[in-house]
């Protein structure tokens with residue numbers, strides 16, 4: 001049989017397999033689903049085309065889907081995000097995977113196309129997407145496949161925004177589940193994930209001691225709150241900038257000073273600057289020109305436009321010294337310098353390996369539940385509509401992770417359930433509740 005995969009180097013498979021084994025221990029939600037459904041195989045007959053970053057954690061997702069009975073074909077949703085050892089381990093199990101780090105634009109789209117090539121089986125019947133490229137490709141280039149597809153589950157904000165846009169324009173032709181807005185996805189991705197991986201990125205890049213430093217965090221939303229808590233935990237003095245009075249008040253109530261970048265820089269404060277706003281041009285060239293010598297500047301928010309990096313790289317009067325990959329010193333004409341991490345892109349992905357496996361487990365457990373539901377309860381879903389997972393399943397994801405953490409949940413008594421007017425088995429909160 002000719003090989004049905006394309007990856008960088010199959011000799012990396014052993015290394016990948018060892019890391020997958022380690023990750024399984026930290027992905028209890030996925031492992032619990034394997035255990036729960038090993039006999040029932042609720043995805044038997046499912047043909048899943050997936051386009052999600054081909055990482056070690058995604059390998060655990062892929063193998064969970066297969067254990068539940070599915071066939072899968074996989075590509076990455078970003079030309080640079082593949083961990084080649086993860087892809088190799090998947091290919092070594094003869095799972096069709098088309099992903100390697102550093103794909104060209106053309107190779108990237110070729111790989112996504114390959115996930116749709118089911119031969120005589122006439123295309124996929126489920127999609128898992130991250131960012132919306134796979135969903136768009138099927139709609140625009142393979143509309144004949146749409147009628148056989150039970151639905152797509154989408155991982156990220158960008159992809160979910162594209163789905164709602166398609167729903168509004170009535171161009172969405174399949175059912176869709178927005179996994180991004182499950183509480184157990186977004187809290188982990190934004191708050192708990194960044195709380196762990198910001199320091200990881202800064203430290204791998206610079207080896208700096210955070211205790212005693214002044215850290216400026218721009219934006220106090222989910223990501224910003226995680227970053228602030230992390231830096232505070234290390235013993236930094238944390239300052240926050242915000243445009244939203246509610247978030248600014250939250251920061252003050254937690255004991256953080258809220259100021260503006262201009263004021264902070266004017267006062268010669270700030271050793272480390274972190275952007276976490278989702279906005280553009282938050283730290284500008286003018287800011288960096290006035291920062292203290294050797295200030296560290298990094299971004300964990302919007303993937304590439306929070307820091308005005310173009311003039312740093314392009315202006316002749318600013319000298320660049322590359323310290324190591326994705327760590328650069330820029331020397332200004334007055335002699336002072338700043339250190340920029342990940343060229344202004346996401347510091348936790350460029351200078352570290354992103355979120356811990358446990359964070360991805362929370363997110364991917366939602367993905368698997370969404371796939372099971374789309375495949376087995378298709379009567380619940382209408383074509384062209386974007387749904388969220390019911391709160392009961394969000395609670396289920398949390399429960400599967402609590403078991404590994406040795407936590408004992410209190411059970412409601414019948415009388416208490418009646419008093420609160422909630423079902424004894426959940427869901428325990430109304431839909432408008434903000435966690």
Ligand code: NAD
Nearest residue numbers: 190219221222223241242243244247277278279300301302
């Ligand atoms: P959010 O909307 O909850 O928070 C962003 C905050 O920034 C808001 O409170 C907003 O008022 C504030 N803000 C906007 N413009 C500002 C400015 N000019 N100065 C100061 N504050 C400003 O969003 P979030 O969930 O925290 O996500 C933020 C960004 O992080 C998004 O782009 C998201 O995609 C990204 N993200 C990154 C990772 C990662 O792993 N690196 C993970 C999750 C989310």
Ligand code: 9W4
Nearest residue numbers: 053055057058078080081349350353354355356360
């Ligand atoms: N990764 C990534 C890595 C390198 C990289 C153009 C050259 C996101 C979520 C998860 O995006 C991810 N290099 C780039 S873009 C890029 C992106 N470029 C841009 O110039 C360099 C990414 C989810 N995740 C975790 O967080 C942990 N495990 C996961 O699966 C992974 C990767």
